[in-house]
Amino acid sequence: MRRRLLALILGLSMTAGCGARSGTPEIAPETGPSREASAGVRLDEASKAFAQLKRLDDAWHDRDCATVERLTTWAERALGGRACEATRNGRPAPARKSYSDVELYLPGVDDQDRWFVALAREPDPAYFLFLQEDGEWRLGAGPIPIQGEVREPTEGAVPADDPDAGVKARLVPQRYLAYLTDPAGVSGVTFPKGDPIRDLFDDLVGRPPRARPDRLTTDVRLLVGPQRALLLPTGGALVIHALEIEYRQRARQGRSALARPIYGRADLRGFTGRTRTAKLTGTEVVLVATEIVGNGSKLATIGMRRGLATLTAG
Incomplete structure (x- = not known):
C-alpha cells in the first residue's frame, strides 16, 4: 500500500x-x-x-x-x-x-x-x-x-512463491553477479547502454591495469541478507538488493609500500591508523535498485550507491 x-x-x-x-x-x-x-x-x-x-x-x-x-x-x-x-x-x-x-x-x-x-x-x-x-x-x-525516471511501485510485494515473477525477482542478484564476473560475456547477461552497472563493470576491469606496478585482484559476491521486490504498474518489479566487492592490493616484490594505492590517505588513516602500507584489503558494498522490465527478460539499474565498508592493511 x-x-x-x-x-x-x-x-x-x-x-x-x-x-x-x-x-x-x-x-x-x-x-x-x-x-x-x-x-x-x-x-x-x-x-x-x-x-x-x-x-x-x-x-x-x-x-x-x-x-x-x-x-x-x-x-x-x-x-x-x-x-x-x-x-x-x-x-x-x-x-x-x-x-x-x-x-x-x-x-x-x-x-x-x-x-x-x-x-x-x-x-x-x-x-x-x-x-x-x-x-x-x-x-x-x-x-x-535514483537515476533517470522514478519508478513508482504498486501496492503489493512480488509473491516469493510465484513461479514466474517471484523466481525472476529472486534471480536478479545472481544475474548481476554473473555479469560483473564475466569479462568475456559468455553468460549472456546484458544491460542497456548508459546503465550504471556497466560503469561498475568497466571500473572492475580497468582498475588492475591502473594500479600497476602494484598487483590488484577483486572478488565480487552477493551481500548475504534480504532482497525485497515490489510490483510495478508496468508489469515488472522493483528489486532492492546488494553486492559486495573485495579488493586486494599488494606492492610488487622488493617494495615496502604501494606505488598506487586505490584508496586515499584519509581512508587508510581512518580505518588502519597508517598512511602507508605494502598490502591492503578493502571491501565495498554496492546497493542496487533494479527494474525488471515487462516480462522479466530485461533488467535496468535505476538506482545505485557504493560505499567503503572495511579497509585493512598489512
Whole structure:
C-alpha cells in the first residue's frame, strides 16, 4: 500500500553526515484514502520508522557508533560499522542531505518478514528499505539515489512463491553477479547502454591495469541478507538488493609500500591508523535498485550507491 507523507521532514536526512541539525519533523494528515493495510506493516509505524533517520543522522554526527549499529541492519550496518569507527580517527563522514516529499510502499504481507520501501523525492529522488529486526525498525538500505525516471511501485510485494515473477525477482542478484564476473560475456547477461552497472563493470576491469606496478585482484559476491521486490504498474518489479566487492592490493616484490594505492590517505588513516602500507584489503558494498522490465527478460539499474565498508592493511 502506498502512502504519501505530505510536508514531511524538514529535518530528516541521509544515514550519515555532518552539518547543522534541524528540528523534529512534522507529518501532515493524509489527504487521500485512509485505508490501512489489512495485513503487514501499518502506515503509522512506517512513518515513525522513517522518522528515525533524524536520530541516525545525529548518531553519525556525534560518532555514536553504538546507536548507528542499533538503528541499522543488513547493508547499512555493514556500511556503518568499521566506517563509523574510522570517523573517530579523522575520516570525514559523508555529507548530510535532507530528504522530503516521501511516499511509503507497504507490502501488506501478513507474516514475520516485516518491511517497507520509502521513496523520497526531494532534494534528489532516492529509495530506502526498512526492515523490522528483533521487534525494532531499522534502516536496511538507503539512500539509493535514483537515476533517470522514478519508478513508482504498486501496492503489493512480488509473491516469493510465484513461479514466474517471484523466481525472476529472486534471480536478479545472481544475474548481476554473473555479469560483473564475466569479462568475456559468455553468460549472456546484458544491460542497456548508459546503465550504471556497466560503469561498475568497466571500473572492475580497468582498475588492475591502473594500479600497476602494484598487483590488484577483486572478488565480487552477493551481500548475504534480504532482497525485497515490489510490483510495478508496468508489469515488472522493483528489486532492492546488494553486492559486495573485495579488493586486494599488494606492492610488487622488493617494495615496502604501494606505488598506487586505490584508496586515499584519509581512508587508510581512518580505518588502519597508517598512511602507508605494502598490502591492503578493502571491501565495498554496492546497493542496487533494479527494474525488471515487462516480462522479466530485461533488467535496468535505476538506482545505485557504493560505499567503503572495511579497509585493512598489512
